[in-house]
Amino acid sequence: MGKTLVDIKNLRLSFFTPAGEVKALNDISIKMEEGDVLGIVGESGSGKSVTAYSLMGLVPYPGRIIGGTIDFNGHRINEMTEEQLRDIRGNEVSIIFQDPMTSLNPVYTIGNQIMEVILLHTDKDKKQACERAVELLTLVGINEPAKRMKQYPHELSGGMRQRVMIAIALACEPKLLIADEPTTALDVTIQAQILELMMELKRKIGMSIIMITHDLGIVANMCQKIAVMYAGKIVEYGTTDDIFYNPRHEYTKGLLRSIPKLTDKERKRLVPIEGTPVDLLNPPAGCPFAPRCSSCMKVCLKRMPEYTHISEDHYSACWLLQKEEFEKRGERA
Amino acid sequence: MSRLLEVNNLKQYFRVGGSIFRPKYVKAVDDVTFHIDKGETLGLVGESGCGKTTTGRTILRLHEPTDGQIIYDGTDITKVDMMPYRRRMQIVFQDPYASLNPRMTVGDIVGEAIDIHKLASDKHERKERIYTMLERVGLNSEHANRYPHEFSGGQRQRIGIARALAVDPEFIVCDEPISALDVSIQAQVVNMFEELQQDLGLTYLFIAHDLNVVKHISNRIGVMYLGKLVELADSYELTFHNLHPYTKSLISAIPIPDPVESRTKKRIVLEGDVPSPLDPPTGCRFRTRCPYATEICAEQEPEFREISKGHHVACHHVEKIN
Numbered sequence: 001m002g003k004t005l006v007d008i009k010n011l012r013l014s015f016f017t018p019a020g021e022v023k024a025l026n027d028i029s030i031k032m033e034e035g036d037v038l039g040i041v042g043e044s045g046s047g048k049s050v051t052a053y054s055l056m057g058l059v060p061y062p063g064r065i066i067g068g069t070i071d072f073n074g075h076r077i078n079e080m081t082e083e084q085l086r087d088i089r090g091n092e093v094s095i096i097f098q099d100p101m102t103s104l105n106p107v108y109t110i111g112n113q114i115m116e117v118i119l120l121h122t123d124k125d126k127k128q129a130c131e132r133a134v135e136l137l138t139l140v141g142i143n144e145p146a147k148r149m150k151q152y153p154h155e156l157s158g159g160m161r162q163r164v165m166i167a168i169a170l171a172c173e174p175k176l177l178i179a180d181e182p183t184t185a186l187d188v189t190i191q192a193q194i195l196e197l198m199m200e201l202k203r204k205i206g207m208s209i210i211m212i213t214h215d216l217g218i219v220a221n222m223c224q225k226i227a228v229m230y231a232g233k234i235v236e237y238g239t240t241d242d243i244f245y246n247p248r249h250e251y252t253k254g255l256l257r258s259i260p261k262l263t264d265k266e267r268k269r270l271v272p273i274e275g276t277p278v279d280l281l282n283p284p285a286g287c288p289f290a291p292r293c294s295s296c297m298k299v300c301l302k303r304m305p306e307y308t309h310i311s312e313d314h315y316s317a318c319w320l321l322q323k324e325e326f327e328k329r330g331e332r333a
Numbered sequence: 334m335s336r337l338l339e340v341n342n343l344k345q346y347f348r349v350g351g352s353i354f355r356p357k358y359v360k361a362v363d364d365v366t367f368h369i370d371k372g373e374t375l376g377l378v379g380e381s382g383c384g385k386t387t388t389g390r391t392i393l394r395l396h397e398p399t400d401g402q403i404i405y406d407g408t409d410i411t412k413v414d415m416m417p418y419r420r421r422m423q424i425v426f427q428d429p430y431a432s433l434n435p436r437m438t439v440g441d442i443v444g445e446a447i448d449i450h451k452l453a454s455d456k457h458e459r460k461e462r463i464y465t466m467l468e469r470v471g472l473n474s475e476h477a478n479r480y481p482h483e484f485s486g487g488q489r490q491r492i493g494i495a496r497a498l499a500v501d502p503e504f505i506v507c508d509e510p511i512s513a514l515d516v517s518i519q520a521q522v523v524n525m526f527e528e529l530q531q532d533l534g535l536t537y538l539f540i541a542h543d544l545n546v547v548k549h550i551s552n553r554i555g556v557m558y559l560g561k562l563v564e565l566a567d568s569y570e571l572t573f574h575n576l577h578p579y580t581k582s583l584i585s586a587i588p589i590p591d592p593v594e595s596r597t598k599k600r601i602v603l604e605g606d607v608p609s610p611l612d613p614p615t616g617c618r619f620r621t622r623c624p625y626a627t628e629i630c631a632e633q634e635p636e637f638r639e640i641s642k643g644h645h646v647a648c649h650h651v652e653k654i655n
């Protein structure tokens with residue numbers, strides 16, 4: 001077993017909006033070891049981004065952490081000041097977003113933006129920072145790096161901008177790279193390049209990755225562990241093989257049944273998940289998936305199920321599993 | 334099966350500046366030829382900016398074609414007055430948020446098309462028709478009095494489809510109709526497209542970037558690259574026996590939602606980015622990224638040839654590569 005890098009425990013986070021309290025994260029726990037590649041998948045609005053940002057000590061207004069702890073690389077993130085956090089961000093943990101255009105500053109050159117991060121977090125001087133920036137651009141596969149340094153973001157293609165973002169994120173060789181839908185805006189052939197690059201850099205630098213995506217193909221390809229989120233809850237967690245070949249939550253099962261696969265030899269009818277996603281302003285009392293679940297029982301509508309452990313690192317919060325356990329115990333008695 | 338649509342050597346060039354003497358053009362669609370049979374779904378895939386949307390819109394004459402011919406149900410519609418065809422040929426857009434007027438009720442959004450084409454003789458018939466359409470896409474009559482913002486993404490996409498269906502079309506261009514939807518909702522909409530096709534005998538041109546979905550819904554698939562159709566074949570054939578180097582890399586780049594398959598999958602990672610459509614490479618437009626390119630690829634544009642029955646490819650070296 002490796003060293004624990006991330007340990008989020010019972011995190012609760014709400015947005016206090018004029019319309020009411022949006023319970024964005026409802027008792028989230030995540031543990032990651034050094035070198036892990038964790039995938040977070042789930043519906044839009046299920047809390048994937050908010051979870052990842054909270055790890056960097058970022059809670060967008062009007063959000064507030066109302067319970068739980070966030071430990072990262074020996075720091076208790078939720079008790080740190082903004083100043084202390086600034087030392088960690090971009091240094092020990094970095095993030096890349098879906099749209100590189102919104103996170104790159106249009107009025108500064110690529111070179112300026114990479115050097116800024118290096119100057120902020122290391123004691124390199126300007127010349128050394130410049131050399132390091134060229135080195136980083138080469139590392140992420142950008143040709144003619146010296147020329148690119150002088151260019152502005154709009155002069156680069158989408159794929160190249162995302163490479164620049166990765167270069168900036170890696171400037172200080174972080175322990176953890178959070179990638180929030182890093183390839184959604186890119187074409188598949190460019191996406192393949194970027195994902196390949198991330199995995200190669202992971203091997204070289206030895207960092208851990210949290211990959212947030214709605215694309216089950218991407219997590220199948222690059223993650224070892226997967227957290228499936230639904231309405232502010234991790235409803236199932238397991239190894240990639242657990243999740244794909246032995247899913248134990250009805251939402252995970254439904255999700256897998258509803259996607260077609262390019263390599264299917266026969267044309268099967270898709271089995272959709274009926275209904276619509278949860279309104280977090282008025283979440284159901286019990287299991288958040290209950291209103292859409294075809295196996296829903298009475299208890300599901302009333303109380304949130306506890307986690308049932310299928311194996312040490314495979315668990316799921318579903319009343320069906322609790323019932324199974326209960327019946328097994330009954331038989332034994 | 335009979336042909337519903339035939340597109341011959343279609344070109345769509347957009348003027349994007351330059352001088353009067355030396356105007357500059359984007360060759361968004363350049364010499365594209367294909368057909369679609371009645372009741373069939375033709376999928377169209379390719380990288381962003383390769384001309385998929387432009388192809389769909391030009392067929393509907395929402396852009397006037399620069400050159401080429403569009404034959405719909407036996408009639409050349411390249412230059413005719415489109416009014417009689419507007420009803421028969423519809424389009425569903427990607428963005429279910431932007432394409433619906435926020436100030437109109439769902440009933441009026443669907444009803445507007447009925448009014449334009451005078452498909453209801455009185456108020457009662459109009460209402461009945463609106464309700465029928467809403468039910469057909471899995472909504473109900475109560476929804477008619479509500480506004481678009483009261484609906485989820487998937488429901489809004491259904492409203493867009495109900496609007497298209499309200500005029501009894503035969504042919505629908507579906508331009509990324511599921512891209513903006515949650516994965517768990519996509520299957521609902523895909524199934525609905527399939528059911529409507531079976532029940533109403535609709536014909537689709539289905540544009541999407543998710544090949545997992547396109548392969549599922551299409552009978553045949555066309556692959557575009559920088560304004561050119563580079564390969565066209567039966568969807569099974571295109572997935573498992575593709576011939577063009579670009580198709581091969583495209584298919585190999587799709588992440589398969591299956592860990593074991595993706596671990597064993599061979600990936601052809603293409604170098605470089607897509608060239609600018611303002612200044613596309615000479616000869617074969619794919620040559621700058623193609624691992625098989627030779628001199629002839631830079632000199633001559635490869636012909637779009639039928640290699641085996643119904644399987645068309647534009648590449649000088651198909652026989653050698655495969």
Ligand SMILES: Nc1ncnc2c1ncn2[C@@H]1O[C@H](COP(=O)(O)OP(=O)(O)OP(=O)(O)O)[C@@H](O)[C@H]1O
Nearest residue numbers: 015024043044045046047048049050060061062280
């Ligand atoms: N600034 C904010 N104010 C109010 N509510 C917010 C804010 N930011 C996020 N939320 C809410 O918190 C919930 C979780 O949002 P989050 O962005 O983490 O979702 P996500 O899983 O990343 O979704 P997506 O796949 O669409 O990116 C959502 O219901 C969202 O509406």
Ligand SMILES: Nc1ncnc2c1ncn2[C@@H]1O[C@H](COP(=O)(O)OP(=O)(O)OP(=O)(O)O)[C@@H](O)[C@H]1O
Nearest residue numbers: 347349359361380381382383384385386387388610
């Ligand atoms: N009205 C227009 N005027 C000028 N250029 C245009 C116009 N519409 C499209 N283009 C250009 O034509 C090319 C093809 O665009 P099109 O929208 O058809 O691509 P697409 O394959 O649908 O891409 P995407 O997957 O991003 O939707 C692009 O280079 C685009 O910039």
Ligand code: SF4
Nearest residue numbers: 617620623630648649
């Ligand atoms: S014609 Fe030449 S460059 Fe084009 S795809 Fe074929 S081999 Fe590659």
Ligand SMILES: [Mg+2]
Nearest residue numbers: 048049050180
């Ligand atoms: Mg998000």
Ligand SMILES: [Mg+2]
Nearest residue numbers: 385386387508
């Ligand atoms: Mg388009």
